[in-house]
Amino acid sequence: MIGTFLSRSFIDQVEPGGKPVVHYDAQLKGFGLRGMPSGYKSWIVEYRPYGGGRRVGSRRMVLGSAATLTAEEARKEAKRILALVRLGGDPAKGRESDREAPTxxxxxxxxxxxxxxxxxxxxxxxxxxxxxxxxxxxxxxxxxxxxxxxxxxxxxxxxxxxxxxxxxxxxxxxxxxxxxxxxxxxxxxxxxxxxxxxxxxxxxVERYPENYTAHYLTFEELTKVGAALRMGEAIGIPWRIGETARGSKHLAKPENRRTIIDPHAAAAVRLLLLTGARKGEILNLRWDEVDFERKLLLLPDSKTGEKTIPLNSFALAVLANIPRIGPYVIPGRRDPDKPRGNIQKTWLSILRQAGIAHARIHDLRHTHASVGVAQSVGLAIIGKILGHTSTAMTARYSHLETNPVRRGSEKIGRSISKAMGH
Known part of the structure; x- marks a missing residue:
């Protein structure tokens, strides 16, 4: 039906018929009101896309329900859509693209x-x-x-x-x-x-500031870490839990409340300190990547790609005493054919016993480098030991002290081992 100005008063007069009927607006071509036999009424707009003539098939878009969208609002939206069509667009296709777009x-x-x-x-x-x-x-x-x-x-x-x-x-x-x-x-x-x-x-989106400062373990702290490690291996590190804590009545007897550090977890901590390797490089280390003869760790893949880590005599001694029960140097506790997932609980127990408030496992790598600087090992040598790909990464340690690769590694290993009481 054509020739009626669509308004609120007209909408109220439209009665449901036996089939869908579209009442077109007399002023805005293509704008209309569709009435359904159920009584539902909605605003629509019809157009020929891309500014085409009669050889281009027409499209119809539903603008919304007449119960929630006023005649003025619907007319405004219809004008906007028809303007897009005159510019050569196809608003209905945009809606289809929206529906097809992946989440x-x-x-x-x-x-x-x-x-x-x-x-x-x-x-x-x-x-x-x-x-x-x-x-x-x-x-x-x-x-x-x-x-x-x-x-x-x-x-x-x-x-x-x-x-x-x-x-x-x-x-x-x-x-x-x-x-x-x-x-x-x-x-x-x-x-x-x-x-x-x-x-x-x-x-x-603005990131949160991350202000964590690397903790370089002092020689005194290394001594305490070494003592905590030996205690954990020998008799276990005592739990710290109050007798009145929830569930404390179900705990083991006081003399049995200790965290035993297994030899593989203890070896992992020592190797991280003595080599300066990353945690993942040690926890995923395979025995076939350890070259005892040439005193090297030959890593086929690391954060920076293929990598070679020199082994000082102290790291070699740790490796020589690790029980071999699978392909990995630090095997999983439940499945020895898989690498150890993490040693976070072991490290936290050591820190608690040593009385050190905050230090990440990654700080063992920083400590290795800081000991090297203290022993007058050049930054270039430290960079090679750590596998840094740029001198800027190693330069962060230059403030710690005034200022060939294996000799540097040996000096670092000797200092750490001595501090830890080995």
Missing amino acids: VREFSRKFMDDHVREKRKRRTVVMYQDHFDRLINPLIGSLKIHLVTKSDVSSMHRKIAKSGQGGRRREGSANRVLTTLSSMFGFAIREDVLPDNFVNPVTR
């Missing part, structure tokens, strides 16, 4: 399969997958990838930072998740899933 959860699978697993190291694959499974997808996984906004990402960032147990902040984890998500958006642009002019919403 963050859907595209994250493609990102992991086609990019991360193909071009990144195993540890990066594990970390990224964990970020998507536990943090990103539960929070924004249902959003269409092209509709994710800075506000969505900021909200996710804040929630992750507040998600630590016991009210603890997880700002570092929240920042690393942003890196994962930003990488996914970059991949989507390169794959033409998003247009070249798409603004990555992650780049505009």
